[in-house]
Structures are given as structure tokens and as C-alpha cells.
Amino acid sequence: MKRLLAAASLIAAACGGSAAQKPCTPGGDGSYVSTPFNSLTQYCMVQLSAGAIVPMAGVTQYDLNTPLFSDYAVKTRTVWLPAGKTAAYDAINTFDFPTGTVFTKSFGFKDDFRKTNPLINWVETRVLLKSDSGWQGYAYLWNQAHTDATLDFGGRVQSISWLDEAGATQNINYLVPSFNQCKQCHQTDAVMNTIGPKARNLNRSFPYGEGTDNQLTHWAKIGILTGAPAAAVAPRLPVWNDPSTGSVNDRARAYLETNCAHCHNAHGAAASTGLSLGTAVTDPTAFGTCKPPVAAGEATGGNQFDAVPGDPAHSIITYRLASTKPSIAMPQIGRAAVDKDGLQLVSDWISGLPGGPCH
Numbered sequence: 001m002k003r004l005l006a007a008a009s010l011i012a013a014a015c016g017g018s019a020a021q022k023p024c025t026p027g028g029d030g031s032y033v034s035t036p037f038n039s040l041t042q043y044c045m046v047q048l049s050a051g052a053i054v055p056m057a058g059v060t061q062y063d064l065n066t067p068l069f070s071d072y073a074v075k076t077r078t079v080w081l082p083a084g085k086t087a088a089y090d091a092i093n094t095f096d097f098p099t100g101t102v103f104t105k106s107f108g109f110k111d112d113f114r115k116t117n118p119l120i121n122w123v124e125t126r127v128l129l130k131s132d133s134g135w136q137g138y139a140y141l142w143n144q145a146h147t148d149a150t151l152d153f154g155g156r157v158q159s160i161s162w163l164d165e166a167g168a169t170q171n172i173n174y175l176v177p178s179f180n181q182c183k184q185c186h187q188t189d190a191v192m193n194t195i196g197p198k199a200r201n202l203n204r205s206f207p208y209g210e211g212t213d214n215q216l217t218h219w220a221k222i223g224i225l226t227g228a229p230a231a232a233v234a235p236r237l238p239v240w241n242d243p244s245t246g247s248v249n250d251r252a253r254a255y256l257e258t259n260c261a262h263c264h265n266a267h268g269a270a271a272s273t274g275l276s277l278g279t280a281v282t283d284p285t286a287f288g289t290c291k292p293p294v295a296a297g298e299a300t301g302g303n304q305f306d307a308v309p310g311d312p313a314h315s316i317i318t319y320r321l322a323s324t325k326p327s328i329a330m331p332q333i334g335r336a337a338v339d340k341d342g343l344q345l346v347s348d349w350i351s352g353l354p355g356g357p358c359h
Contacts, residue, residue, distance in 0.1 A: 026058045026080040026102070033100055033131050040125055040140040040149035045078055045104050048146055051120055052076070053106040060224065061208075062215055064201040066240040066254040069339040071160070071172055073107045074120055079197070081224045089216075089227035091235060092280070094194045101130040103194065109174075112163040123158055124176045125149050128186070128194060135192035137182030153179045172336040184333050189267045199228075200235040200279075201258070237279065241341060252349030253279045253287075255342055256317075259331060275306055288317055290358035299328050309356030312347035321346060 024044040028037060037043055046053050053076040055061045061078050081087065082100040089095060106125040110118035125140045140149035141156070155178030161171045175181075186192050202215045216234055219225035228234065238246025240255040256277040263270040264277040273294050276286045285291045288306035293299075293316055301319040312318045320330035321343045329335060 024056060026056060027082060027100065030082075030100070032102070032129055036127070036129070036136065036138050036151060038151050040104075040127070043102055043104070043127065045080060045102060045127075046076070046106065046125065048122070053108070053122060053125070060219070060222065061206070062197075062202065063204065063206055064196050064258070065204050065237040065245075066201065066251075066258045067196070068258050068334070069342055070107060070334060071109075071174055071337045072162075072339075073109055073123075073174075075108075076104075076106045077196070078104045079224070086224055086226045087219075089199065089225055089229075091199055091229075094196075094198050095225065097130055097194070099130045099132060103128040103197075109160050109162055113165045114163065114167060121160070122146055123160070123174060124152075126177075126182075128182075135186065135194065137177075137186055137192065138179065139176050139182070141176060152176060155179075155181055170337070174336060175334060177333070181333060184269060185262050185331075187269070188262075188265075195262050196258075200237045203231055203234045203236040204239075240345060248345065248348050248352060252345050253277075255345055256287075259342070263331070284353075284355060288315075289353055289355050301328070305358045307350050307353060308358050309353035310351055311356065312350040315350050318343065318347050318350060 026044045028042045028044055031037075032043065040046070044056055045059050047056055048054075055078045059078050059080045061076065063077060067075065080102050081098060085098040085100065087095040087097045087101070104125050104127055106122060108120040108122040110120060112118050122142045124142060126137060127140060128135060128137045139152050139155065141152045142149040156176050158174045158176060159171065160174045161169055164170050183192060186195060199216065202219075204215055205212050206215050206218065208218060213221075214231040216225065216228045216231050220228045237254040237257070238251045240251045240258075243251070245251070246254070257279045261276070261278040262268060264273065264275050265271065266276060274286070275288055275291065277288075281287045289309060291306045292304060293306060299320060300316050303314050303316045303319055305315065306317050307315045317330075320328055322338055323329045324336060324338060326332070
């Protein structure tokens with residue numbers, strides 16, 4: 001991994017002069033609501049500090065209970081709303097954010113998983129913004145010096161490597177998505193939207209500079225969220241890899257919702273499959289139990305059902321999660337490596353499903 005980590009901050013030059021001349025204000029000059037900025041620094045959302053992506057003043061960092069797997073990438077998420085505007089709480093769907101809202105999600109890779117403080121190779125920062133015409137997603141590619149990231153409409157594949165826990169070199173071809181590829185996950189019924197910021201995924205503690213607080217409570221305190229109930233009564237997804245937060249069933253369902261349900265729902269890109277993987281789905285057949293696929297072929301691996309209770313080795317869901325071949329792998333985009341722990345969790349879930357054998 002040859003990219004150098006610069007501890008330089010993203011200064012306000014792209015926001016209109018040096019920091020001494022003009023403070024860097026989140027949202028820059030606001031023109032992004034009609035045309036995306038060419039440079040990440042123009043949003044004045046994040047900066048690099050001691051090798052880490054950190055939010056700038058006025059920007060809120062957050063995390064999710066169960067995040068999307070992205071080839072073992074380290075991620076930093078932030079959100080900013082224009083002054084005086086708020087998001088409306090929703091117990092089920094993503095919140096209703098106002099025009100001008102900007103989300104960032106930065107993706108980086110550790111150089112060595114054995115290190116306590118590994119170096120992070122920051123590859124891209126994705127920006128999801130609420131424009132005048134609705135949500136739009138853009139990828140910004142970091143330069144070699146890590147001083148800025150530039151808008152990349154076309155997308156590209158980056159060769160990434162690291163040393164895993166055993167000291168073995170792992171190599172992947174990481175996808176920086178194109179403008180149209182962003183729509184594959186974020187578009188439902190031809191409308192772009194956010195995916196992660198739902199009450200059940202945000203209802204968790206986060207270590208803010210002034211102390212640890214529940215994210216829903218904190219968002220309400222700082223005035224960017226209205227209508228939120230007390231955290232104790234808001235819905236909450238378990239943390240997929242933390243057994244103290246839920247059963248194998250609950251954690252596997254959370255994992256499948258985050259990684260698969262943005263397509264596998266009644267209005268998503270995979271609606272025609274009849275496989276619906278949101279945590280609210282209660283029909284066992286709908287979430288795969290003894291459900292035959294709508295199409296046969298290589299992607300089934302010769303298996304007859306999406307999930308065979310007690311038999312993950314003959315279930316299509318696990319077969320596809322275990323593959324990196326483009327014609328087989330699920331999700332179809334955004335993954336070039338196998339999430340071994342996630343695969344094991346889903347396998348354990350299928351092993352414990354009632355209802356077999358399938359006919």
C-alpha cells in the first residue's frame with residue numbers, strides 16, 4: 001500500500017480563501033443544491049487529522065448499530081443540515097431530511113489488521129446530498145497526498161491490499177461507484193433516498209467530544225431532529241457481531257436487512273424475486289425459508305431453496321454470500337471480499353430456522 005497518509009487538514013481554500021480570511025462553513029456557498037462541488041473540501045464537512053477523517057465544526061459524526069459490509073473498510077459517517085432546518089423523526093423509514101442536507105461516508109483500509117493503531121489508506125468519500133431535485137449520490141476520490149478528494153462521475157476499480165490477522169496479504173479490487181451505480185442501492189421506485197439513518201440503526205451511544213450520548217437524543221438536543229421519542233422506547237437493531245445485543249436470529253436478520261434489504265423489498269430493485277429481507281418481515285417464506293428462487297442457473301449453485309432450515313450448505317443465500325464471482329455474489333455491487341464473520345452468522349441463523357425439510 002503505497003499511498004502516504006498526510007496529517008494535513010482540509011483547509012478552507014476551496015471554500016473561498018484561507019482559514020484566516022474566511023472560515024470554512026459547512027455547505028460552502030450552498031450551490032451544491034443545484035450542482036455538486038468538484039472538490040470535497042468545498043463542502044467543508046470533514047478533514048484529515050492524525051490519519052483519521054474527522055468532522056469539521058458544526059458537522060455531526062454518527063455510526064450505525066449494524067452497518068453495511070464493504071470489504072473490511074474503515075468508515076467515517078457525518079451529517080450536516082442547513083441552519084434552522086431539521087429532520088422529521090420516523091419510527092420505521094429513513095428520516096425526512098430537508099433540502100440542503102449533506103451526508104458523507106469515507107472509506108479507508110487498514111494497512112495491517114494486527115496493529116493496535118494501523119495506518120489508514122483513505123480511498124474515497126461518498127457524498128449523499130438533498131438537492132433541489134431530490135437526493136443525489138457522488139463519489140470523491142482522495143489524492144495520493146490525502147489533501148483533498150475530487151468528484152469522480154465515472155467510477156473506477158482500485159487495487160487494495162492489507163495484512164490480515166494472520167499476517168497474510170489480502171488483495172481486492174475495490175469499487176469506487178459511478179454516479180449511476182449509486183442508484184443501484186439508493187433508488188427505490190425510481191426515487192433516490194438514504195438507507196442507513198433510520199431510528200433503529202441510529203438508536204445507540206456515540207462518543208462525542210463533550211461525552212457519550214445516545215445519537216437520537218443528541219440529534220434532538222442540537223436541533224437537527226424533531227419528534228424523536230425517548231431512546232428507551234425507540235426501535236433498535238442489534239449489533240450484528242455483539243451477542244449481548246440480541247439472539248442469532250435477531251442479529252442475522254439485522255445483518256441481512258442492512259446488507260440486502262435495500263434491494264430485497266417490495267419496492268426495491270430485487271422486488272421481482274419475492275425475497276424480502278427487512279427485519280419487519282414476519283412471513284418465513286418471504287425471508288427465504290423453503291422459498292424456491294424465481295430464476296435458476298449459476299447463481300443458485302444447484303440449490304433449490306433460498307434458505308433450507310438446518311442446512312446452510314444447501315441454501316442459496318449462503319451460497320451467494322460466500323462467492324465473489326460477479327454473476328453469483330450478493331450483494332451484486334460494493335463487495336469484492338467475503339465477509340467471513342457475516343457469512344458464519346447467517347449460516348448459524350439458517351441452521352436454527354424451524355420448518356425443514358423443504359419440498
